[in-house]
Amino acid sequence: MSPDIHEVYAIRYAHHDRMASENYLHGDPHDILQPLAYFVWAIVGPHGTFVVDTGFDRAMADRRGRTLLRPVVEGLKAINIAADRVEHVIVTHLHYDHCGNHDIFPRARYHLQDVEMAYATGRCMCHAEIRIPFETDDVVAMVRKVFDGRVEFHDGTEQIAPGITVHRIGGHSKGLQSVRVKTQRGHVVIASDASHLYAHFTEGRVFPITYSVADTLEGYSTLRKLADSLDHIVPGHDPQVLERYPAAGPSLDQWIVRLDVQPTAAHALT
Numbered sequence: 001m002s003p004d005i006h007e008v009y010a011i012r013y014a015h016h017d018r019m020a021s022e023n024y025l026h027g028d029p030h031d032i033l034q035p036l037a038y039f040v041w042a043i044v045g046p047h048g049t050f051v052v053d054t055g056f057d058r059a060m061a062d063r064r065g066r067t068l069l070r071p072v073v074e075g076l077k078a079i080n081i082a083a084d085r086v087e088h089v090i091v092t093h094l095h096y097d098h099c100g101n102h103d104i105f106p107r108a109r110y111h112l113q114d115v116e117m118a119y120a121t122g123r124c125m126c127h128a129e130i131r132i133p134f135e136t137d138d139v140v141a142m143v144r145k146v147f148d149g150r151v152e153f154h155d156g157t158e159q160i161a162p163g164i165t166v167h168r169i170g171g172h173s174k175g176l177q178s179v180r181v182k183t184q185r186g187h188v189v190i191a192s193d194a195s196h197l198y199a200h201f202t203e204g205r206v207f208p209i210t211y212s213v214a215d216t217l218e219g220y221s222t223l224r225k226l227a228d229s230l231d232h233i234v235p236g237h238d239p240q241v242l243e244r245y246p247a248a249g250p251s252l253d254q255w256i257v258r259l260d261v262q263p264t265a266a267h268a269l270t
């Protein structure tokens with residue numbers, strides 16, 4: 001394997017049915033269901049395994065009214081990743097659906113943007129409206145990891161390993177970072193919530209939970225610059241990801257897909 005070429009997986013762990021109007025700032029005229037999928041991602045290459053985001057557990061699914069399909073640990077195990085041996089976790093941002101399951105990676109160092117930690121522990125959290133996507137226990141768990149010497153902070157664009165870089169996008173959450181990965185098909189960008197759905201970055205629309213509308217929209221340009229094509233941008237919550245990419249194995253349909261493999265031409269973005 002070339003020293004900077006990686007396999008990339010999207011692992012769906014949860015689901016939530018909601019109306020299209022709930023997915024866009026200023027709503028949507030179509031009175032249809034537009035569900036969200038919840039993913040974590042895994043990057044596997046010559047420098048080890050890098051897990052992107054940690055999802056939430058069953059208790060949080062119940063608390064937030066989401067449907068847990070398969071626990072995150074089970075998804076990782078299905079592609080031969082033992083969570084308790086993972087050494088690097090990249091946290092895109094500190095919303096509850098991206099940084100739960102605090103104890104399943106006991107050996108990992110956590111990669112996080114300075115700005116996101118400052119945001120989640122500072123004066124903005126005095127506002128109930130801004131706190132909505134955050135959970136106290138998640139933020140406290142990350143603070144504990146800081147004091148345990150297990151958090152590696154990043155400021156803007158930084159390399160995590162050859163072929164893997166993080167990029168602060170902001171917008172949806174103040175210190176949100178996306179992850180760019182070199183693969184056999186070129187540079188894939190795990191946007192995470194820099195674009196929840198394909199429609200957000202292809203149509204210039206905005207998810208309602210947003211720290212900065214302007215930074216969100218500018219972020220779509222950054223995603224396009226970082227990715228080799230529109231087909232190399234992977235949104236954070238779009239169930240279409242499971243249709244566009246091939247399953248990572250015979251029994252993994254609608255659960256785990258390979259993002260380093262070209263999506264089917266019928267689905268190519270324009």
Ligand SMILES: [Zn+2]
Pocket residue numbers: 093095133172173193
């Ligand atoms: Zn989010």
Ligand SMILES: [Zn+2]
Pocket residue numbers: 095097098193236237
């Ligand atoms: Zn999210």
